[in-house]
Amino acid sequence: ETMVATHLQNLITGNNLDIEVSGQTRMGELCQEMVIEESKQLISHFPLIAEGARRYIAQSINYEPVEIGKWFKLDVKGFTRIIRGQLDVVGDRDGMPVIIDLKYQMKPIPLNRFYKQKVEWVRQLVLYSIFAMKEYNLEIPPPCEVHVVVAGSDPQVFPIDVTEALMYDVLNRQHNLNIRLDAGYWPMNREHNLCSPQWCH
Numbered sequence: 001e002t003m004v005a006t007h008l009q010n011l012i013t014g015n016n017l018d019i020e021v022s023g024q025t026r027m028g029e030l031c032q033e034m035v036i037e038e039s040k041q042l043i044s045h046f047p048l049i050a051e052g053a054r055r056y057i058a059q060s061i062n063y064e065p066v067e068i069g070k071w072f073k074l075d076v077k078g079f080t081r082i083i084r085g086q087l088d089v090v091g092d093r094d095g096m097p098v099i100i101d102l103k104y105q106m107k108p109i110p111l112n113r114f115y116k117q118k119v120e121w122v123r124q125l126v127l128y129s130i131f132a133m134k135e136y137n138l139e140i141p142p143p144c145e146v147h148v149v150v151a152g153s154d155p156q157v158f159p160i161d162v163t164e165a166l167m168y169d170v171l172n173r174q175h176n177l178n179i180r181l182d183a184g185y186w187p188m189n190r191e192h193n194l195c196s197p198q199w200c201h
Helices: 002-013 019-032 036-059 111-117 119-135 164-182
Strands: 064-074 083-093 096-105 144-150 156-160
Touching: 002 019, 002 036, 002 064, 002 083, 019 036, 036 144, 064 119, 083 119, 096 119, 111 119, 111 156, 119 144, 119 156, 119 164
Parallel strands: 096 144
Antiparallel strands: 064 083, 083 096, 144 156
């Protein structure tokens, strides 16, 4: 993800930062947070990760990058907390904004499993689309896509159909989260890969 973001930032700024150097820098940061076995595994996978990033850059940039890593705040009436997040890519496609979330996987995700197994990715983009509607004064949600960089393989693109039902579901879940946070209920996300005794604190 970092390597692709660096390339997109180069397109915006005219810089020529080396994508592999940015990837290695990020890998070094991640390795410091890992146990030795995990860091060794990540380092051994780096050539395949870099190849996946190169293939994404060659095949899947069918948009003009406008903003990379855009932080946002969303103040929803009735919530005691502001929703904060970061959009990976705001692009322009045919004069319209498109919201792209970059993901990385070691192996391709079968289409028939994506929408069942990656529900959190879909909800994440729905939240981004709600912000984008407000930010860009849109009457309908902008196109939203998950772009998956696959290690050593071709990238995958999954369009997300942001419906009213999905927007309601996401805001309802955010409201529920808001109430639980105010009540001091922890942990909040048992499905996250860091929700384990090792990372509980």
